[in-house]
Amino acid sequence: MQRRNAALNYYYFILLLLGVLLSTVSRRLEPVCAVLPLAVALLYSRVAQATPRFTVSCHVTPQRAFEDDRITVAVTIKAETALPPTEIWHMLPPEATCVTGSNRFLLTLRPGTERTLQHEVMFTQRGKYTLGRLYGRVHTPTHLQPWLLESNHDQVCSVYPRIAPLPRHLPPLHTHASFGSYVSRSAGEGLEFAGVRQYSSGDRLRRVHWRTSLVRQQLYVNDYYCERNADVVILLDTLVSVGTERDNTLDVAVRAAASLAAHYLYRKDRVGLINYGGVCTWVPPAIGQFQLYRLLDALLETRTHFSYLTKDIALIPPRVMPPGALVLVLTTLLDARLETALHDLLGRAFQLVLFVLSPVYVMPPSRRPRQAEATARLWRLEMDLRLHPFRRLGIPIVLQESADPLRGLYPTIAGARRGQ
Amino acid sequence: MSMRQVIVCLWLGLLTLLWALQPLLLSQARGIVVLALLSGVLAVLGGLTSVRLFVVWSGGIGLLNLTMALLLTAYPPNLWVGLSAGVTLLALLDGHQSFAYLRHCQIEPGVVAALGGTLVRLSGWSLAAGVGVGLLVTQLYSQRVDTAAAGYMTIIGAGVLVGFFAAFLLATSHWSGLRTQGAWDEKDG
Numbered sequence: 001m002q003r004r005n006a007a008l009n010y011y012y013f014i015l016l017l018l019g020v021l022l023s024t025v026s027r028r029l030e031p032v033c034a035v036l037p038l039a040v041a042l043l044y045s046r047v048a049q050a051t052p053r054f055t056v057s058c059h060v061t062p063q064r065a066f067e068d069d070r071i072t073v074a075v076t077i078k079a080e081t082a083l084p085p086t087e088i089w090h091m092l093p094p095e096a097t098c099v100t101g102s103n104r105f106l107l108t109l110r111p112g113t114e115r116t117l118q119h120e121v122m123f124t125q126r127g128k129y130t131l132g133r134l135y136g137r138v139h140t141p142t143h144l145q146p147w148l149l150e151s152n153h154d155q156v157c158s159v160y161p162r163i164a165p166l167p168r169h170l171p172p173l174h175t176h177a178s179f180g181s182y183v184s185r186s187a188g189e190g191l192e193f194a195g196v197r198q199y200s201s202g203d204r205l206r207r208v209h210w211r212t213s214l215v216r217q218q219l220y221v222n223d224y225y226c227e228r229n230a231d232v233v234i235l236l237d238t239l240v241s242v243g244t245e246r247d248n249t250l251d252v253a254v255r256a257a258a259s260l261a262a263h264y265l266y267r268k269d270r271v272g273l274i275n276y277g278g279v280c281t282w283v284p285p286a287i288g289q290f291q292l293y294r295l296l297d298a299l300l301e302t303r304t305h306f307s308y309l310t311k312d313i314a315l316i317p318p319r320v321m322p323p324g325a326l327v328l329v330l331t332t333l334l335d336a337r338l339e340t341a342l343h344d345l346l347g348r349a350f351q352l353v354l355f356v357l358s359p360v361y362v363m364p365p366s367r368r369p370r371q372a373e374a375t376a377r378l379w380r381l382e383m384d385l386r387l388h389p390f391r392r393l394g395i396p397i398v399l400q401e402s403a404d405p406l407r408g409l410y411p412t413i414a415g416a417r418r419g420q
Numbered sequence: 421m422s423m424r425q426v427i428v429c430l431w432l433g434l435l436t437l438l439w440a441l442q443p444l445l446l447s448q449a450r451g452i453v454v455l456a457l458l459s460g461v462l463a464v465l466g467g468l469t470s471v472r473l474f475v476v477w478s479g480g481i482g483l484l485n486l487t488m489a490l491l492l493t494a495y496p497p498n499l500w501v502g503l504s505a506g507v508t509l510l511a512l513l514d515g516h517q518s519f520a521y522l523r524h525c526q527i528e529p530g531v532v533a534a535l536g537g538t539l540v541r542l543s544g545w546s547l548a549a550g551v552g553v554g555l556l557v558t559q560l561y562s563q564r565v566d567t568a569a570a571g572y573m574t575i576i577g578a579g580v581l582v583g584f585f586a587a588f589l590l591a592t593s594h595w596s597g598l599r600t601q602g603a604w605d606e607k608d609g
Contacts, residue, residue, distance in 0.1 A: 005593050008513065008517070009589065009593075011473075011476040011513065012513070013585065013586070013589065014476070014480070015476065015479055015480060015483065015509070016582070016585065017582055018480050018483055018484075019483055020578045020581060020582055021578070022483060022484065022487045023487075023578070024574055024575055024578040026487050026490070026491055027571075027574065028487065028490055028491070028497060029497050029499065029502060029553070029554065029557055030486065030487070030490055030497065030498065030499075030501055030502035030505070031483055031486065031487050031502065032502070032553065033499055033501075033502025033503045033505075033506055033550050033553070033554075034483060034486060034502045034503075034505040034506040034509060035483070035506060035509075036502075036503065036506050036546050036549050036550050036553065037503075037506040037507050037509065037510035037542060037543065037546035038506070038509070038510060038513075039549075039585065040542055040545045040546045040549055041510060041514070041542050042585065042589065043588075044541075044542060044545065046588065046589075046592040084534060085531050085534050085535055087521065087525060101526060102525060102526035104524055104525045104526065105525050105526040105527070105528060106521050106525045106526070106527050106528065106531045107528035107530075107531060108528070108530045108531050108534045115528070117526070117528070141538050142514065142538055142542070143514060143517040143518075145593075
């Protein structure tokens with residue numbers, strides 16, 4: 001804690017000086033009497049000096065949240081001596097909004113008492129934020145010489161992109177034998193009951209269907225369908241991002257990628273991620289809850305790094321892009337370098353689904369709606385022209401038509417499959 | 421805006437107007453009316469925009485105005501006028517800070533009472549000091565001292581008072597700074 005003179009001291013002194021001067025010049029007592037309370041306040045602030053003793057702690061829960069989730073910050077103040085009016089300010093990052101309570105409060109405490117004050121914070125944008133930085137000001141006993149306090153209880157809070165549930169599931173075309181949610185037409189190891197057949201050598205005893213065996217007087221065993229899952233790779237175009245710092249196409253793409261990853265991981269598919277940009281990073285496909293957090297952590301760090309160089313997609317190792325994987329590409333298609341990579345992937349017989357994000361939905365609202373409408377139409381025409389070669393090859397293309405880029409996913413893929 | 425904030429806002433506005441327009445009660449001279457209105461506008465503006473300098477500036481003009489009004493009306497020395505003006509000025513300046521808290525902070529129970537208690541205590545001390553000064557001056561006046569000597573004494577007394585205050589403030593600020601630095605050094609080991 002540090003004691004500082006408030007600016008009010010100088011103001012009080014100037015007024016005191018003026019009062020005394022006026023009193024001297026006019027030879028009247030009233031000006032001095034008028035500034036007398038200021039002089040008393042100055043004296044009182046110096047004479048009645050007591051050092052308050054107290055401790056401040058801060059606790060943030062949860063430290064992992066999604067966008068628009070509420071994070072509770074509890075600030076506890078424990079006073080050893082009597083605490084005069086004290087202002088405690090929990091400094092928030094500019095992206096944060098205090099939704100419940102206040103991050104600035106004024107309180108007094110009796111000796112030996114403790115008080116916990118809570119407020120809830122919300123972040124509307126993904127990122128890693130530091131919370132728990134507290135500043136305080138203790139007024140003993142006037143506002144003239146406050147004690148200043150700085151207390152760092154830094155707690156890093158990871159705010160993951162928002163996950164929106166997909167209304168329907170879109171199974172990949174190619175699956176492989178592993179445990180998963182897809183049921184194969186052939187019998188084998190699995191959980192889905194297929195039928196009963198005669199025992200053959202090598203069958204497990206635990207699979208014997210005793211009731212049928214007793215009726216038929218020979219051994220019968222249960223048969224199950226094989227389980228299968230798929231490899232899904234999300235390819236995120238980080239070459240270009242359009243929009244403002246708060247609202248941009250990269251954030252929209254990241255939210256869509258998180259939703260797709262969560263959806264396919266829930267179906268026990270192996271999901272991987274490739275950030276394709278100036279700096280190319282990836283997460284190899286895997287299954288489970290851990291993988292979801294691995295992907296979310298990777299998405300948290302996703303940024304646009306401008307570079308004239310791009311990594312050749314052929315250099316990405318096969319364990320990251322397994323053969324036959326479903327590749328979900330999220331792009332604005334404003335950088336032509338991605339088109340080369342897409343042609344390369346098509347040449348290697350990957351199943352592609354193209355999500356083309358529109359910059360129209362992230363631009364600040366225009367004063368001229370007609371101009372905005374014309375811009376949207378122009379963008380649409382340009383995209384139609386650029387996507388024509390892909391359409392001819394039968395690639396499902398989801399053009400963003402609303403704020404949610406995944407809205408048109410199901411009709412597009414269903415239409416493409418009917419076409420096949 | 422909560423009920424408490426509205427009440428404090430009204431209180432602050434009333435204080436501001438009371439301080440700024442007080443000389444109007446004593447004099448109807450045109451110059452004083454203009455000055456009183458000017459200081460009133462400045463004080464209200466300072467209160468609304470949280471610019472403390474405006475409030476202090478209006479306080480200065482108010483002091484000047486009060487002196488002029490008293491001189492022009494040849495109003496007899498009245499301790500009550502000066503002290504009430506002073507307490508209003510103190511409440512205005514001190515309440516300005518409290519008002520900022522009410523606007524931006526969540527106020528916990530007991531704080532308003534603590535802030536008000538300090539103001540009441542200061543007003544009590546001011547009243548006592550004012551009465552003391554008044555008695556002292558009346559006593560000196562009844563001594564029938566030479567006019568020129570009384571004038572010199574007033575000037576010297578004012579200088580000594582201001583000098584003492586300046587030295588006192590500087591010294592206490594320096595000591596508190598040293599003590600704080602010492603505590604920090606001790607903490608850092």
